[in-house]
Amino acid sequence: MSKPTTYVFVYGSLLNPRELRCVGIDPEKCVPAxxxxxxxxxxxxxxxxxxxxxxxxxxxGEVMDVVCEVSEDVLRRLEERERxxxxxIVEVTTIENRRVKAVAFICRDPEHxxxxxxxxxxxxxxxxxxxxxxx
Numbered sequence: 001m002s003k004p005t006t007y008v009f010v011y012g013s014l015l016n017p018r019e020l021r022c023v024g025i026d027p028e029k030c031v032p033a034x035x036x037x038x039x040x041x042x043x044x045x046x047x048x049x050x051x052x053x054x055x056x057x058x059x060x061g062e063v064m065d066v067v068c069e070v071s072e073d074v075l076r077r078l079e080e081r082e083r084x085x086x087x088x089i090v091e092v093t094t095i096e097n098r099r100v101k102a103v104a105f106i107c108r109d110p111e112h113x114x115x116x117x118x119x120x121x122x123x124x125x126x127x128x129x130x131x132x133x134x135x
Contacts, residue, residue: 036061
């Protein structure tokens with residue numbers, strides 16, 4: 001009996017081919033996919049940067065990134081890398097118009113979500129004053 005296929009919806013820093021290779025994913029084997037009902041939010045507290053990408057439910061939202069087929073070993077490495085995120089099953093539509101159930105790493109723990117004031121402080125450190133004032 002063959003093992004069930006596991007797909008992972010990849011976004012944020014994992015879109016960097018170097019990051020994908022670090023966890024054992026061949027970027028050439030990933031395909032563009034659309035996740036409906038979500039948006040990207042940079043509201044996840046990060047150990048490396050000011051803020052990290054996260055997915056938030058939003059009616060009418062869409063996130064176009066990639067879906068990758070992974071082994072159990074790669075999924076374990078992703079779980080370690082994304083330790084403050086929870087694994088959730090989402091349905092994505094690939095560029096070939098195929099619907100796929102995929103794991104998405106989503107942070108919902110309030111302890112790891114930045115407040116609006118923390119996000120503003122973060123942005124003030126990375127954006128020019130002119131751009132920041134427009135926000």
